[in-house]
Amino acid sequence: MPELLADERAFVGELVGDRPAGWDVSGELPLDLLHKLGARGLLCAEVPASFGGLGVSSQDNGEFTAYVGSLCSSLRSVMTSHGIVAHTVRRFGDRAQRRHYLTELTSGKIAGVGFSEPGAGSDLSAMRTTIVPDGDGFVVNGEKKWLTVARYADYLLILGRNGDGAAAAMIPADTPGVHLELVADPLGCRAAGHANVRFDDVRLPADAVLGGGSQPLSMLFTTALSYGRMSIAWGCVGIIRACLQAAGSHVQRREQGGVALAEHQLVRRHLADLLLAEQISTRMCEQASRSWDATAPDMAVMAVMAKHTSAGHAAQSAATAVQLLGSAGAQDGHVVARAFRDAKCMELIEGSNEICQLILAEHALSITG
Numbered sequence: 141m142p143e144l145l146a147d148e149r150a151f152v153g154e155l156v157g158d159r160p161a162g163w164d165v166s167g168e169l170p171l172d173l174l175h176k177l178g179a180r181g182l183l184c185a186e187v188p189a190s191f192g193g194l195g196v197s198s199q200d201n202g203e204f205t206a207y208v209g210s211l212c213s214s215l216r217s218v219m220t221s222h223g224i225v226a227h228t229v230r231r232f233g234d235r236a237q238r239r240h241y242l243t244e245l246t247s248g249k250i251a252g253v254g255f256s257e258p259g260a261g262s263d264l265s266a267m268r269t270t271i272v273p274d275g276d277g278f279v280v281n282g283e284k285k286w287l288t289v290a291r292y293a294d295y296l297l298i299l300g301r302n303g304d305g306a307a308a309a310m311i312p313a314d315t316p317g318v319h320l321e322l323v324a325d326p327l328g329c330r331a332a333g334h335a336n337v338r339f340d341d342v343r344l345p346a347d348a349v350l351g352g353g354s355q356p357l358s359m360l361f362t363t364a365l366s367y368g369r370m371s372i373a374w375g376c377v378g379i380i381r382a383c384l385q386a387a388g389s390h391v392q393r394r395e396q397g398g399v400a401l402a403e404h405q406l407v408r409r410h411l412a413d414l415l416l417a418e419q420i421s422t423r424m425c426e427q428a429s430r431s432w433d434a435t436a437p438d439m440a441v442m443a444v445m446a447k448h449t450s451a452g453h454a455a456q457s458a459a460t461a462v463q464l465l466g467s468a469g470a471q472d473g474h475v476v477a478r479a480f481r482d483a484k485c486m487e488l489i490e491g492s493n494e495i496c497q498l499i500l501a502e503h504a505l506s507i508t509g
């Protein structure tokens with residue numbers, strides 16, 4: 141990791157300290173901490189320095205994301221959502237929009253993204269929210285589900301239909317007609333600020349809609365989801381590392397049967413599984429980041445592969461770590477208990493296990509004859 145991110149890592153480590161367990165139990169992150177990280181460009185570190193970001197590679201941002209993921213998946217989820225917004229603005233915004241929104245996103249403003257709707261989960265082609273021209277601007281109507289970060293957000297990037305095409309709108313969260321309802325008691329990433337959001341005749345100026353607002357829907361969500369998959373994949377590497385660390389140190393300290401748990405062969409097998417999970421997921425993420433940094437033709441499918449591999453290994457590793465800690469890890473707020481709930485959610489989002497498998501099967505068919 142370059143020196144620059146080593147400094148930033150120390151900065152985050154200092155700010156976060158031992159607070160994630162408390163955030164998990166209270167279900168809330170401190171807003172001032174998000175603003176501090178945002179204002180240093182750390183929530184979207186790949187944004188070029190000319191827009192206030194750090195301009196780092198996917199690989200370096202990935203290792204940084206893994207570090208944050210090892211501390212707190214709720215905070216890492218904020219990074220993922222905010223980063224998706226920045227990436228989508230970079231890809232679809234015009235020059236003035238890139239200048240305006242990217243500068244906002246690296247100056248402490250916080251953003252989340254809304255794809256999912258009551259009738260559109262895995263199948264985003266069923267999306268019904270509309271973002272349509274109205275006078276000099278646009279009007280938004282619809283309902284989005286489970287927006288990470290919504291509770292803390294200054295902006296919500298919302299995807300919707302515009303005639304035969306689609307549009308992505310940067311909506312200030314305090315715009316009249318935006319109604320938030322927090323998701324009660326989420327299974328995991330409990331402090332990530334999830335909310336269901338309704339948009340009733342939300343009026344926006346024309347420049348709030350990225351690139352004029354006429355893109356193919358699938359191109360919009362695939363672009364946004366690909367960044368999200370890279371970020372989640374690396375975040376899951378962090379979860380696995382936290383589990384390996386917690387389990388490895390516990391089994392050397394705790395004695396049962398007159399010896400340390402680590403002396404029992406069946407316990408050692410679990411440690412081997414954890415180490416392998418960490419190595420396999422890291423290597424997969426590195427490979428996907430190399431494709432991402434080279435804008436290689438396979439970058440989207442590599443992001444799916446990395447996300448699917450890391451999320452599956454994180455869910456399994458968290459279960460293994462809870463098993464190894466026994467009752468010591470079976471309490472709300474404990475690092476492995478959090479990991480167990482957080483990692484399960486990673487198998488559901490940004491393409492569930494099944495959706496990732498379908499995409500990978502399609503790819504397998506395309507490269508075989």
Ligand SMILES: Cc1cc2nc3c(=O)[nH]c(=O)nc-3n(C[C@H](O)[C@H](O)[C@H](O)COP(=O)(O)OP(=O)(O)OC[C@H]3O[C@@H](n4cnc5c(N)ncnc54)[C@H](O)[C@@H]3O)c2cc1C
Nearest residue numbers: 253254255256261262286287288485488489490492494495
């Ligand atoms: C912690 C968390 C954070 C989230 N954050 C956001 C966010 O920031 N923004 C946002 O827009 N959304 C967010 N979501 C919503 C998330 O994107 C959806 O939950 C996800 O897309 C799955 O949709 P669904 O829950 O409606 O499940 P469904 O699509 O109903 O799927 C249910 C089950 O059926 C399976 N399934 C569905 N279709 C198929 C198929 N064709 N073949 C085989 N199996 C299938 C799925 O794999 C899954 O196992 C979040 C959700 C969670 C839990």
